[in-house]
Amino acid sequence: MLDRIPGLEVIMPHLGGSLLYLLGRYEDVAGQGDAEHPTIDYLRTRFYFDTCSFHVPAVHCAIETVGVSRLVMGTDSPFRGAPQRMVDHLEEAVPDSSDREMIMGTTAQQWFDPKDSTRNDSKQKRSENETLTKGAR
Numbered sequence: 481m482l483d484r485i486p487g488l489e490v491i492m493p494h495l496g497g498s499l500l501y502l503l504g505r506y507e508d509v510a511g512q513g514d515a516e517h518p519t520i521d522y523l524r525t526r527f528y529f530d531t532c533s534f535h536v537p538a539v540h541c542a543i544e545t546v547g548v549s550r551l552v553m554g555t556d557s558p559f560r561g562a563p564q565r566m567v568d569h570l571e572e573a574v575p576d577s578s579d580r581e582m583i584m585g586t587t588a589q590q591w592f593d594p595k596d597s598t599r600n601d602s603k604q605k606r607s608e609n610e611t612l613t614k615g616a617r
Contacts, residue, residue: 482526483516489526493554495533499523500545523550530554531570531583539573548579552588 482488492499499506503520512518524546531539532554542551553570555563567584574580 482522489528491528491530491552493530493532494556495531495538495542495551496523496527496529500529500542501538503545520545528552528587531566531573532556532560534560534565534569536569536573539570543574543579548574548582549587551583553584 500523503523507519510519515522527546528550529542529546530552531542533539539551553566555566557563557566560566570580570583574583
């Protein structure tokens with residue numbers, strides 16, 4: 481479906497559940513199917529993941545798998561407490577202040593400000609990701 485709707489971007493709650501942690505298993509079982517690209521390419525260019533997990537290793541897994549630019553702050557408020565709880569959690573999980581700033585607002589701000597020059601179209605993101613993916617193989 482992502483190949484048929486090239487501009488579609490997806491936001492996954494709770495760091496994508498087990499998706500990022502079990503990505504290797506999913507790919508072993510399902511493979512690439514009819515998709516034009518490997519699953520990881522779509523996750524790194526078309527998906528965003530909210531940070532609502534309150535588990536530091538899960539945040540680290542997400543950053544290592546898709547990169548900090550694919551994370552946005554999620555709080556699960558009011559069920560999990562005030563938004564400050566997530567701010568405190570991110571301060572623990574993401575020591576770099578510029579990475580935290582990206583997660584806590586810069587990335588999401590792009591969706592609401594179409595003139596924001598930091599937002600790349602999906603085609604450019606895919607091209608950058610393909611370069612990274614080829615270098616990692």
